[in-house]
Amino acid sequence: xxxxxxxxxxxxxxxxxxxxxxxxxxxxxxxxxxxxxxxxxxxxxxxxxxxxxxxxxxxxxxxxxxxxxxxxxxxxxxxxxxxxxxxxxxxxxxxxxxxxxxxxxxxxxxxxxxxxxxxxxxxxxxxxxxxxxxxxxxxxxxxxxxxxxxxxxxxxxxxxxxxxxxxxxxxxxxxxxxxxxxxxxxxxxxxxxxxxxxxxxxxxxxxxxxxxxxxxxxxxxxxxxxxxxxxxxxxxxxxxxxxxxxxxxxxxxxxxxxxxxxxxxxxxxxxxxxxxxxxxxxxxxxxxxxxxxxxxxxxxxxxxxxxxxxxxxxxxxxxxxxxxxxxxxxxxxxxxxxxxxxxxxxxxxxxxxxxxxxxxxxxxxxxxxxxxxxxxxxxxxxxxxxxxxxxxxxxxxxxxxxxxxxxxxxxxxxxxxxxxxxxxxxxxxxxxxxxxxxxxxxxxxxxxxxxxxxxxxxxxxxxxxxxxxxxxxxxxxxxxxxxxxxxxxxxxxxxxxxxxxxxxxxxxxxxxxxxxxxxxxxxxxxxxxxxxxxxxxxxxxxxxxxxxxxxxxxxxxxxxxxxxxxxxxxxxxxxxxxxxxxxxxxxxxxxxxxxxxxxxxxxxxxxxxxxxxxxxxxxxxxxxxxxxxxxxxxxxxxxx
Numbered sequence: 001x002x003x004x005x006x007x008x009x010x011x012x013x014x015x016x017x018x019x020x021x022x023x024x025x026x027x028x029x030x031x032x033x034x035x036x037x038x039x040x041x042x043x044x045x046x047x048x049x050x051x052x053x054x055x056x057x058x059x060x061x062x063x064x065x066x067x068x069x070x071x072x073x074x075x076x077x078x079x080x081x082x083x084x085x086x087x088x089x090x091x092x093x094x095x096x097x098x099x100x101x102x103x104x105x106x107x108x109x110x111x112x113x114x115x116x117x118x119x120x121x122x123x124x125x126x127x128x129x130x131x132x133x134x135x136x137x138x139x140x141x142x143x144x145x146x147x148x149x150x151x152x153x154x155x156x157x158x159x160x161x162x163x164x165x166x167x168x169x170x171x172x173x174x175x176x177x178x179x180x181x182x183x184x185x186x187x188x189x190x191x192x193x194x195x196x197x198x199x200x201x202x203x204x205x206x207x208x209x210x211x212x213x214x215x216x217x218x219x220x221x222x223x224x225x226x227x228x229x230x231x232x233x234x235x236x237x238x239x240x241x242x243x244x245x246x247x248x249x250x251x252x253x254x255x256x257x258x259x260x261x262x263x264x265x266x267x268x269x270x271x272x273x274x275x276x277x278x279x280x281x282x283x284x285x286x287x288x289x290x291x292x293x294x295x296x297x298x299x300x301x302x303x304x305x306x307x308x309x310x311x312x313x314x315x316x317x318x319x320x321x322x323x324x325x326x327x328x329x330x331x332x333x334x335x336x337x338x339x340x341x342x343x344x345x346x347x348x349x350x351x352x353x354x355x356x357x358x359x360x361x362x363x364x365x366x367x368x369x370x371x372x373x374x375x376x377x378x379x380x381x382x383x384x385x386x387x388x389x390x391x392x393x394x395x396x397x398x399x400x401x402x403x404x405x406x407x408x409x410x411x412x413x414x415x416x417x418x419x420x421x422x423x424x425x426x427x428x429x430x431x432x433x434x435x436x437x438x439x440x441x442x443x444x445x446x447x448x449x450x451x452x453x454x455x456x457x458x459x460x461x462x463x464x465x466x467x468x469x470x471x472x473x474x475x476x477x478x479x480x481x482x483x484x485x486x487x488x489x490x491x492x493x494x495x496x497x498x499x500x501x502x503x504x505x506x507x508x509x510x511x512x513x514x515x516x517x518x519x520x521x522x523x524x525x526x527x528x529x530x531x532x533x534x535x536x537x538x539x540x541x542x543x544x545x546x547x548x549x550x551x552x553x554x555x556x557x558x559x560x561x562x563x564x565x566x567x568x569x570x571x572x573x574x575x576x577x578x579x580x581x582x583x584x585x586x587x588x589x590x591x592x593x594x595x596x597x598x599x600x601x602x603x604x605x606x607x608x609x610x611x612x613x614x615x616x617x618x619x620x621x622x623x624x625x626x627x628x629x630x631x632x633x634x635x636x637x638x639x640x
Contacts, residue, residue, distance in 0.1 A: 071089070071090065071318065071319055071362060071363055071364055072087055072088070072089055072362075072363040072368055073087070073088055073089075073090075073093060073316075073325065073336075073350075073360055073361070073362055073363075074086070074087050074102070074112045074114060074121060074360065074361040074362075074363065075087070075088065075099075075112070075336065075351075075355075075357055075359070075360050076109060076110045076111065076112055076123070076357070076358045076359040076360075077096070077099075077351075077355040077356060077357045077358065078107075078108075078355070078356040078358070078551070079096065079354060079355050079356070079374065079377075080377055080379070080380070081377070081379075081380040081551040081552070082107040082377045083107045083108035083109060083110065083356075083358065084101055084102070084103045084104060084106060084107055084109050085101075085102040085103040085106070085109045085112055085121070085123060085136070086099040086100060086101055086102060086355075086371075086374070087099065087100045087102055087368045087371055088100070088368075089368065093336075093350045093351060094350060094351065094352055095352060096351065096352055096354045096355040096374065097354075097373075097374060098373075099355075099374055100368045100370075100371030100372065100373070101371055101372050101373065101374050101375055102121070102136060102141075102370065102371045103123075103125075103136065103143065104372075104375055105127065106123075106125040106127045106134070106143075107125075107127075108125065108126060109123050109124070109125045109127075109134075110123060110124050110125070110154070110358055110359055111123055111124050111154060111155050111156065111359050112359055112360070112361045113156045113157050113158055113361060114158070114361040114362070114363055115158045115162045116158060116160045116161070116162055116205075117162060118138070118363050118364065119137065119138055119139060119162075120135050120136065120137055120138060120158075120162065121135070121136040121138055121361070122134070122135050122136075122146075122156035122157075122158065122165060123135075123136065123156070124153065124154035124155065124156065128145065129506055130150055130151075130152070130505045130506050131152045131153055131154050131505070131509055132145055132146075132147045132148070132149075132153055133145075133146050133147045133153050133154065133156050133165065133167055133184075134146065135182070138369065138370060139369060139370070140370070141370035141371070145184075146165070146180075146182070146183060146184035147167075147180075147184050147187075148184065149169070149171055149505075150504055150505040150506065151169060151170045151171040151504075151505040152168075152169065152170040152505050152509050152510055152541070153167055153168070153169045153170075153171075153178075154167065154168055154169075154509070155167055155168045155199060155200055155201065157201050157202050157203045157210075158182075158203060159203050159207055159227070160203070160204075160205055160206065160207040161207065162182060163181065163182055164179060164180065164181055164182060164227075165179070165180055165181075165182055166178065166179045166190070166201040166203055166210055166227075167179075167180070167201065168198070168199040168200065168201065168212075169189075170505065170510050170541075171189070172189055172192060173539075174195065174196070174197060174539060175197040175198055175199045175510050175512070176189050176190070176191045176192060176194065176198050177189075177190045177191045177198050177199070177201045177210065177212050177225075177229075178190060179227065179229075188229075190210070190225065190227075190228070190229035191212075191214075191225075191229065192229075194214065194216060196214055196215040196216040196537075197214065197215040197510070197512065197537055198212055198213070198214045198215075198216075198223070199212065199213055199214075199510075199512050200212055200213040200243060200244050200245070200512070202245045202246055202247055203227070203247075204247055204251050205247055205249060205250065205251040206251050207227065208226065208227070208297075209224050209225070209226065209227075209297070210224070210225055210226070210227055211223070211224045211235065211245040211247070211254065212224075212225075212245070213242070213243040213244065213245070213512075215537050216234075217234070217237075218536075219239060219240065219241050220241040220242060220243045221234055221235070221236045221237065221238075221242055222234075222235040222236045222242045222243070222245050222254070222256060222300075223235060233298070235254075235295075235299060235300050236258075236300065238260070239263070240258055240259055240260040240263055240285075241257075241258065241259045241285070241288075242256055242257070242258045242260075242291075243256065243257050243258075243512075244256055244257040244313060244314060244315065246315045246316060246317055246324075247317070248317050248321045248341070249317060249319060249320070249321045250321060251295075252294060252295060253292055253293065253294055253295060253321075253341070254292070254293055254295050254300065255290060255291070255292045255306075255315035255317065255324050255341070256290075256291055256292075256293070256315065257288050257289070257290060257291070257312065257313050257314075257315065258288070258289060258291045259285050259286065259287055259288055259289075260291070260303075260305075261287060261289050261305055261308070262285050262286065262287030262288075263285040285534075286485055286486065286487035286492075287310045287311070287487060288310065288311050288312055288313060288329075289305050289306070289307045289308055289309075289310075289312050290305070290306045290307040290312045290315050290324060290326050290339065291303055291304065291305050291306065292304055292306055292324070292341055292343075304343050305343075306324065306339050306340075306341070306343055306347075307326065307328075307337075307339055307347055309328045309330075309337075309347070310487060310488060310489075310490075311328065311329035311330065311486065311487070311488050312326050312327070312328050312329070312337075313326065313327050313329060314326055314327045314358070314359050314360065316359075316360045316361055316362050317341070317362060318338075318341075318362050319362060319363065319364030320364070321341060322340065322341055322342075323338050323339065323340055323341055324338065324339055324340075324341050325337065325338045325350070325360050325362060326338075326339070326347075326360075327357050327358065327359070327360070328347070328349075329486075329488060330488050330489055331488045331489045331491065331493060331558070332555065333353055333356070334356045334357050334358065335349055335350070335351045335352075335353070335357060336349075336350045336351040336357045336360055337349050337350060338350055380420075380423055380427075380551065380552060381419050381420045381422075381423035381424075381552060382419060383416055383417065383418070383419045383420060384415070384418070384419050385414075385415045385416040386399060386415035388594075392596060393596025393597065393598065393599075394592075394593065394594050394595050394596050395592070395593045395594070396414060396415050396416050396593050396594055397415050397594070398412050398413065398414055398415060398444065398464050398594060399412070399413060399414075399415040399418045400412050401413060401418065401421070401422075403438070404425075404437065404438065404439070404440060404443070405438060405439040405440070406439070406440050406442070406443050411440060411443045411444075411467075412443060412444045412464065413443060413444055413464045413465070413467075414444075414463060414464030414465055414590075414593065414594050416464075416465070416583070416593060416594075417464070417465050417553075417581045417583075420552045420553050420554065420581060421437070421467070421552075421554070421581075423552060424437065424548065424549060424552040424554060425437040425438070427548055427552070428498070428543070428545065428548060431500075431507060431508070431543045431548065432498045432499075432500050432501060432507055432508065432543040432545075433500060433501025433502055433507055434473070434475070434480060434498055434500075434501055436469065436470070436473065436480075436498055436545065437467075437469070439470060440467055440468060440469060440470070441468040441469060441470055441471060441577060442461060442466075442467070442468035443461065443464075443466070443467055443468070444461060444462070444464045444466075445459060445461040445462050446462075447462055447595060447599060447603050448603060449462070450613065455572075457609075457613055457615065458587060458604070458609070458615070458620070458623045458625070460580040460582075460587060460590065462591065463587065463590035463591050463593070463594060464594055465580055465581050465582065465583075465590055466578065466579070466580040466581075467554070467578075467579055467580075468577045468578050468579075469496070469545075469577045469579070470577070471577055473498075475499065475501075478499060479499070480498055480499045481496060481497075481498065481499075482496075482497040482498070482499065482511070482515045482538055482542060483495070483496060483497075483515055483516050483518065483576055484497065484511075484513050484514070484515055484516060485516040485534075491558035491559070491561075492558055492559045492561065492567060493556055493557075493558050493559070494516070494546075494556065494559070494574065494575075494576035495544065495546045495547075495556075496544075496545045496546045496556075496576060496577075497511065497515075497542040497543065497544055497545065497546075498542060498543050498545050499538075499540060499541070499542055500540070500541040500542060500543055502541075503540050503541050505541065507541060507543065508540075508541035508542045508543045509541060509542065509543075510539075510540070510541060510542075511537065511538050511540075511542050512537075514534045514535055514536065514537050514538075515534075515535045515538055516532050516533070516534060516535065517532050517533050517534070517535040518531070518532040518571070518574065519532070522535075523569075523571070529568060529569065530568060531567050531568035531569070531574075549579050552581075553581045553583065554579040554580065554581050555579060555580060555581070555582070556575075556576070556578065556579055557575055557578050557579075557580065558575070559573055559574050559575050559576075560573035560575065561573075586623070586624045587623040587624065588600075588623055588624035588625055588626075589624070591604075604625055606620065606625055606626060606627045606628045607628055609625060
C-alpha cells in the first residue's frame with residue numbers, strides 16, 4: 001500500500017512539474033532566432049556578429065519604415081519570358097499581379113535609372129534590334145530613344161541636374177564609360193585611354209564624381225573620376241572583385257557587390273602588378289554579397305557586409321538612406337530583398353516567385369501615374385503532347401526530331417516537351433546566329449540503359465525531358481561556348497554563353513564576368529585540384545544561352561561533387577552541358593508519363609535499383625521510386 005501511495009505521489013509531482021514547465025514555455029518571452037521573412041526589419045543583430053540567416057517559410061508582410069512612406073520601386077523583371085519595366089508601391093510589391101507595367105514591347109528592358117527629380121526613368125533595351133538607351137517620362141508615359149549607335153549602349157545613370165547621362169558603351173570596341181546630354185547629343189568617351197573593360201557607372205548626388213567598375217587591375221575594382229574623365233583613382237585597390245556601386249542619397253556612402261567574404265586571403269593589387277586570377281588557396285571567391293562603405297571623396301572606409309546569401313547583386317538605396325534593395329540570385333529564382341543599410345537587421349524578401357527580378361530603382365514619392373495592369377503576353381511556346389496508344393499503357397508518346405542530329409541517328413524527346421525545345425532552338429538561332437541545338441551530345445536514353453559511375457541510371461534522359469548540348473563549338477578560330485562559374489544554393493552551376501555570329505552589336509552583348517578556364521593546363525597544373533580557374537575577360541558580343549533556356553523551361557543542373565565523382569578532378573562531372581525540363585514533376589512522375597507501370601516496375605523495382613544496381617537508398621527515394629515495405633522509412637522523407 002505504501003508503495004502504491006509513493007508511486008501515486010511521485011506521479012502527481014511529475015505531472016505538476018510538467019504543468020509548470022508548460023506554463024513557463026507558453027508565457028515566457030521568446031528569443032526568436034534570426035530568420036529570413038518577407039516582413040519588418042525587426043530582428044536586431046549586431047553588425048560585428050552578423051551571421052548568414054536561416055531560411056524559414058517567409059511571411060507576406062512589409063517593412064514598417066517603407067510602409068509609412070509613399071515610395072515606389074521600379075523594377076526590371078521577367079514574367080512569362082518577357083522582361084519589361086514595372087512599378088510597385090510597398091502595398092503591392094509582394095504580389096506581382098498588382099504591379100503597374102510601364103513598358104510593353106521593349107523586352108528585354110533593363111537597368112532602370114531614376115532621375116533626381118523623379119520624373120524620368122532611363123533604361124536599356126533591344127527593342128530596335130541592338131542595345132540602346134531610352135528615357136521614359138513618368139508623367140506622360142512617352143518613351144524616347146536617346147542613342148543611335150549599332151554598338152552596345154547600356155547601364156545609364158543621371159547627373160543630379162538631369163541634363164546629362166553617363167553610360168557604358170562598346171563603341172570603341174571595348175567597354176568604356178561615356179557621357180552625353182540627356183537627349184543623346186555630344187557623346188564623349190570618358191575612359192578612352194583605358195584598354196580594359198569599364199562599366200556600371202554611378203553619378204554622385206553632388207555631381208562631382210562618377211564611380212564605375214573596371215577590369216584595369218586584372219580583377220573588378222571600383223574606380224572614381226570627375227565627370228570630365230580626369231582625376232582617375234582606384235577606390236578599392238585589392239585582390240577581390242568589387243563592382244556595381246550605388247550611392248547613398250546623401251553621397252556619403254557607397255553600396256557595392258563584392259566577393260571579399262568568400263575569399264580567405266587578401267593580396268594588395270596595383271596597376272603595375274595585377275593579381276593572378278584564380279590563385280586563392282582557400283575560401284570560395286564565387287560568393288557575392290552586398291557591402292556598404294563610407295566615402296570621403298578619396299577612399300572607402302569602414303567597409304561592412306550586409307548580406308550573406310551568396311549571390312547578392314544590384315544594390316539600390318531607399319530615398320531616406322535607411323534601406324538597400326538588392327536581387328538575390330538563386331538557382332531557380334531571382335527575388336528582390338531589402339536590408340537595413342546600417343547592418344542592424346536581416347534581409348527581408350519583397351517579391352513573389354512569379355517574377356524574375358534583375359534590377360531596381362527607388363523613388364521617394366508615389367510615381368505610378370502611368371502604366372497598366374500586367375499585360376498577358378503571347379506564350380513563347382505551346383506544348384502539344386501526343387497521347388500514346390491505350391494498348392501501350394502510358395499517357396504520352398515520344399516524338400522524333402529529325403531536324404536534330406544525334407549520332408548515329410536523330411533526336412527523340414517526350415512529346416510533352418518537344419515544342420518548347422523547337423521554340424528554344426529557333427530563339428537561339430535568332431539571337432546568336434548559331435544553330436547551337438542542331439547537334440546534341442545526348443538526348444533520350446533507353447529505359448534499360450545502365451550507367452557506370454559517371455552518369456545516373458535514374459536519369460532524366462530516360463523520361464525524354466533532358467538534353468546534353470555540344471561540349472565545345474569552335475567557330476572561325478575561336479571557341480563559341482564560353483563558361484562562367486556560378487555558385488548558388490551551396491552548389492556549383494555553370495552559365496553557358498555563346499559567341500554571337502555577328503560582332504557588330506546586332507547580336508548579343510559584352511561580357512562583364514570572367515569565363516572559367518577548364519582546359520587541361522588549368523585543371524591539372526595552374527589550378528590543380530580546384531577544377532580550373534577564372535580566366536581573363538573575353539572581348540566581343542555573347543548571348544546568354546542558359547538564360548534563354550530557362551525562359552523556355554529548360555533548366556541547368558549543378559555539378560557533381562561526390563567523393564568518387566567530383567567536378568574538380570573529373571571533367572564528366574561538370575554537367576554544364578545538361579538541361580532538363582521538369583514542369584514541376586519529380587523524376588518518377590515524368591517516367592510515368594511515357595512508360596507503362598509494368599515497364600517501370602520491371603526496370604526500377606526498389607530492390608533492383610538498390611540491390612542489383614547498387615544505388616544508395618538515400619538517393620533512390622529522392623527519385624520517388626516506390627519502395628519495398630522494408631524501405632518505407634526512406635519514402636517517409638520524400639516531399640509530397
